[in-house]
Amino acid sequence: MRRAFIALLSAGALLLAAPVAVAPPALATIKEAAPGTLKEAAAAKGRVFGTAAAQAHLGESAYASTLDREFNQLTPENEMKWDTTEPSRNSFNFGAADQIVGHAQAQGMKIRGHTLVWHNQLPGWAGGISSRDDLLSAMRNHIAKEAGHFAGKIAYWDVVNEAFQDGSGARRDSVFQRVMGDGYIEEAFRAARTADPAAKLCYNDYNIDGQNAKSNAVYAMVKDFRARGVPIDCVGLQAHLTLGNVPSDMQANMQRFADLGVDVHITELDIRMSTPADGSKLATQANDYRKVVSACLAVSRCTVITVWGITDKYSWIPDVFPGEGAALLFDDNYGKKPAYNASLEALGGTDPGDPGDPGDPGAVTCSYTRTAQWDTGFNGQVTIKAGSSRVSSWTAVLTMGSGQQISGLWNGTPSTSGNVVTVKPVGWNADLAPGASASFGFTVNAPGGNQAPPALTCSSP
The missing domain is CATH 3.20.20.80 (Glycosidases)
Structure with missing residues (x-):
């Protein structure tokens, strides 16, 4: 069965560190597991x-x-x-x-x-x-x-x-x-x-x-x-x-x-x-x-x-x-x-057998990072990481926002259909050992000022 990890990125999300008060062991709250169906x-x-x-x-x-x-x-x-x-x-x-x-x-x-x-x-x-x-x-x-x-x-x-x-x-x-x-x-x-x-x-x-x-x-x-x-x-x-x-x-x-x-x-x-x-x-x-x-x-x-x-x-x-x-x-x-x-x-749930779990054999996860930004565009990087087993290839799909267009892409092989850009390996970065990762980068023209990050999904065969 094809295994996939799905991630939708939201613009401007910041993770702020703050002091956390730790309750005594007898009063500690056990977090309920996310719904599984x-x-x-x-x-x-x-x-x-x-x-x-x-x-x-x-x-x-x-x-x-x-x-x-x-x-x-x-x-x-x-x-x-x-x-x-x-x-x-x-x-x-x-x-x-x-x-x-x-x-x-x-x-x-x-x-x-x-x-x-x-x-x-x-x-x-x-x-x-x-x-x-x-x-x-x-x-x-x-x-x-x-x-x-x-x-x-x-x-x-x-x-x-x-x-x-x-x-x-x-x-x-x-x-x-x-x-x-x-x-x-x-x-x-x-x-x-x-x-x-x-x-x-x-x-x-x-x-x-x-x-x-x-x-x-x-x-x-x-x-x-x-x-x-x-x-x-x-x-x-x-x-x-x-x-x-x-x-x-x-x-x-x-x-x-x-x-x-x-x-x-x-x-x-x-x-x-x-x-x-x-x-x-x-x-x-x-x-x-x-x-x-x-x-x-x-x-x-x-x-x-x-x-x-x-x-x-x-x-x-x-x-x-x-x-x-x-x-x-x-x-x-x-x-x-x-x-x-x-x-x-x-819906806020997590499948107990979610193929996005890095411990699941054959899984890949992916993440997006913005590496540069200017008035009419930005550079981004996608990193694909193997789970606990080797994967022979991977596919990443970027869904671009309104007015956004990828003008250049490196370390990946892209194909475009409308606002959807599908990226596959260039050959040397297809095979990933357990825990290993590969990355590709790209430049986006956004003359309309739409700096929102693309939606990202990835999968492995």
């Missing part, structure tokens, strides 16, 4: 860390044990969707959903109901209704029966899913929109509140992670709902992202929704890459996950982070985006990826 670390921050899961995979021991160990919120992937729960009109089947809800309850997990109204995975009978009154009646009945069946068990409902178009932010041309008009979303939320008064009611969509025409349209809807007393409690940002493309304004976007008086949830997080994965891509992915988790932690009303799946083995990405994948925190063999460690560390 995602759910423990999230809980310590007042958050929930969840995943989507499938009832069909619960019989696989590695799947179930990883689910139970790491996550404290569960979203059924397909078991609650309309074509599964009401395949023919007013004939309901909650068998698979009941099983997965039962598993979650036994583990003390919160449950996200997904989803009550969506244009996709809709049974043919519902999609074929052309009368407004008939479709409204069918939608209200579906919500009453499904949300009513699970009332008291669901923490959050994705009441309406993906009702807006990309680009323009116009309403999606779904059967609900065509037949019932704009009012169907409000009708769905009112019906959900009646059916399950205790659950938080959410609107959920993709590509609303940053500020754009689509997220602006959702924002306007939520603002209108809040002003008129339409029951909406939360907005779900799906966060199906691509490598190196976390929106720079994600935190600001979440904050503006929070300022409307609703909670913000990251509901379907995955960060896909072109496959096969390699050390550079995995390090960039780790930094991306860290950015998303950190953005959520910076917004007090961002209370839930949910990844869309446990393992790359069962991810939806390769089927929908051929040639892409490796988007989740655990690989095909349930090994923890660098993105796992980055997410855990961002």
Whole structure:
């Protein structure tokens, strides 16, 4: 398994030495160990860390044990969707959903109901209704029966899913929109509140992670709902992202929704890459996950982070985006990826088997030092150090800030993609004995005055 150490450097951090009073031995306080799983670390921050899961995979021991160990919120992937729960009109089947809800309850997990109204995975009978009154009646009945069946068990409902178009932010041309008009979303939320008064009611969509025409349209809807007393409690940002493309304004976007008086949830997080994965891509992915988790932690009303799946083995990405994948925190063999460690560390946790531990065979750690600075740039140095075992090579990834550009680099072999610079050895400094280190240096042009240090990750094969 690839081993990695993830470090995000903050500008202007100073460590000040000061006298420390030592308590008598009988009064000494033992520092508690940092949380060792995602759910423990999230809980310590007042958050929930969840995943989507499938009832069909619960019989696989590695799947179930990883689910139970790491996550404290569960979203059924397909078991609650309309074509599964009401395949023919007013004939309901909650068998698979009941099983997965039962598993979650036994583990003390919160449950996200997904989803009550969506244009996709809709049974043919519902999609074929052309009368407004008939479709409204069918939608209200579906919500009453499904949300009513699970009332008291669901923490959050994705009441309406993906009702807006990309680009323009116009309403999606779904059967609900065509037949019932704009009012169907409000009708769905009112019906959900009646059916399950205790659950938080959410609107959920993709590509609303940053500020754009689509997220602006959702924002306007939520603002209108809040002003008129339409029951909406939360907005779900799906966060199906691509490598190196976390929106720079994600935190600001979440904050503006929070300022409307609703909670913000990251509901379907995955960060896909072109496959096969390699050390550079995995390090960039780790930094991306860290950015998303950190953005959520910076917004007090961002209370839930949910990844869309446990393992790359069962991810939806390769089927929908051929040639892409490796988007989740655990690989095909349930090994923890660098993105796992980055997410855990961002939450303030430490994996007992963290590959950043210098005592872990095959690990490397890395550190950054600024060696010179002037008005329009600076010099930096990165040092990579082997752990308790020899490493045959290493990779360091620098994510540069806005307006920053590396103009020269020595003792390393760089390649650049956008603002991400991947550095590999020059040959003679690839192989590191246990405890040995190698360094490379670089010069950064920053004419905009951005002197913030780059984000740094490193890994070894």
